Amino acid sequence: MxxxxxxxxxxxxxxxxxxxxxxxxxxxxxxxxxxxxxxxxxxxxxxxxxxxxxxxxxxxxxxxxxxxxxxxxxxxxxxxxxxxxxxxxxxxxxxxxxxxxxxxxxxxxxxxxxxxxxxxxxxxxxxxxxxxxxxLAPSIKIHGAMTSVYGLGILIVGKSAIGKSECALELVKRGHKLIADDIINIRKCFGQTLVGSSVEITKNLIEVRGIGIINIKDLFGIGTILDESLIELVIRLEEWDPLKKYERLGINEYYTEFLSVKVPEITIPVVPGRNIAGIVETASLNQRLKSKGYSAVRDLRDRLQKEINRNSL
The missing domain is CATH 3.40.1390.20 (HprK N-terminal domain-like)
Structure with a gap:
């Protein structure tokens, strides 16, 4: 407690x-x-x-x-x-x-x-x-990276060396904000709300393999960091598995759970040359649309139904 x-x-x-x-x-x-x-x-x-x-x-x-x-x-x-x-x-x-x-x-x-x-x-x-x-909120600490992308708090998780920090760095270079890297402190606040923040010792810092520790605030300015944010989407990075069937249409909804609170989760397979930061940006915008009630899958289904109805006349 x-x-x-x-x-x-x-x-x-x-x-x-x-x-x-x-x-x-x-x-x-x-x-x-x-x-x-x-x-x-x-x-x-x-x-x-x-x-x-x-x-x-x-x-x-x-x-x-x-x-x-x-x-x-x-x-x-x-x-x-x-x-x-x-x-x-x-x-x-x-x-x-x-x-x-x-x-x-x-x-x-x-x-x-x-x-x-x-x-x-x-x-x-x-x-x-x-x-x-x-x-006094219940809290846990996990390994990952956290950014605010288009105002949406995104927690990036995955195995060591999968590219979490590099993805966060690229997002900062694209104008988004860093919240934390390596160790993420997650607090359960106000009922069913999760808030992510950095631990003090690694605040504003990112570890980039091949370069070492860099200070985002000093390199890119104070406008590129946030102290904390709601956790509204989890991005799970994993190595591409050719035998695994990845989501193609987005019909199914997946969630991960922290402190008994469920958060939407998307798994992104990582292969050389894939623009992970760009995919994360798109996922953030898409999640914001979903939160407002829009579904691209439903939109596609409606279009197909209209086309079927038109051809059946």
């Missing part, structure tokens, strides 16, 4: 989210395990059934106004009941709200981080959940 700690949240997003640490710096190592958040309104009045202690707790203007209405000792009691749980993570005040004396005591004593953002609840919550979804 993927996790991050509160310190990582602060290091990566304190500027974007306008976050500051008010108290509980000893608990910055506490693990965030879920992307859902919680507003502890019911808990503040003493209702704890099914309370999600493992979530980040967000205190907005409504919860804050109720807390301020309580006596100091009652505030301490209620906050202790919420945040003394072993799975407690942290608490975030929104809209630049000032911490109460009771908050400072409880979060300091418990070692639970108390953070504050200048953003309103509605402005902050969507960005926070989006960030946590990306960080």
């Amino acid at each position: 993927s996790t991050i700690d509160v310190n990582t949240l602060l290091e990566e997003k304190s500027e974007d989210f306008k976050l500051e640490l008010l108290s509980g710096n000893g608990g910055l190592g506490r693990k965030i395990t879920v992307s859902d958040i919680n507003r502890p309104g019911l808990a503040l009045i003493g209702f704890f059934e099914h309370f999600p202690y493992e979530r980040i707790q967000i205190i907005g203007t409504s919860e804050y106004a109720y807390l301020k209405h309580l006596d100091y000792d009652v505030q301490v009691k209620m906050l202790n009941e919420i945040f003394s749980h072993k799975n407690a993570v942290c608490c975030i005040l929104t809209k630049g709200l000032e911490s109460t004396d009771a908050m400072m005591k409880v979060f300091t004593d418990l070692g639970i981080p108390l953070l504050r953002t200048e953003l309103s609840f509605s402005s902050f919550i969507g960005d926070l959940i989006y960030y946590l979804d990306g960080k």
Whole structure:
């Protein structure tokens, strides 16, 4: 299971989210395990059934106004009941709200981080959940190359030395964008969506046999790279097998599966002299047409049926 700690949240997003640490710096190592958040309104009045202690707790203007209405000792009691749980993570005040004396005591004593953002609840919550979804999403790493061709995220896979990196390089030279080469990090985000990205150590780099490692960003410019993209088509490169029957009409649909999510797959046989990059470009455009409901096979079938009907008259 993927996790991050509160310190990582602060290091990566304190500027974007306008976050500051008010108290509980000893608990910055506490693990965030879920992307859902919680507003502890019911808990503040003493209702704890099914309370999600493992979530980040967000205190907005409504919860804050109720807390301020309580006596100091009652505030301490209620906050202790919420945040003394072993799975407690942290608490975030929104809209630049000032911490109460009771908050400072409880979060300091418990070692639970108390953070504050200048953003309103509605402005902050969507960005926070989006960030946590990306960080905590199930992920795997595979060998391959990934490019964005005409805006479509294409994952190129196949055996070692089949030409994945060379294909990606040629696509970059044709004006498309590199996402990753060699090791592809695949995350399952937002239900049934796969996102591919590079691992940090090989970011912007391609290994070309005979030349070595090249930096795509330095050679071709920053406009030729993307940090990540949806995986919308898998291209499988394999050596030409004269005994194998390859798809000729495109009648059958094939898929491959990552993290229980199916993605359309096309197998391209590789022989010397074949323009693989050009075929990948065509496959990308064809997949975009398919996603809009167009089928060349259906179009051909309709034309043949019209011709049969015309000749039968």
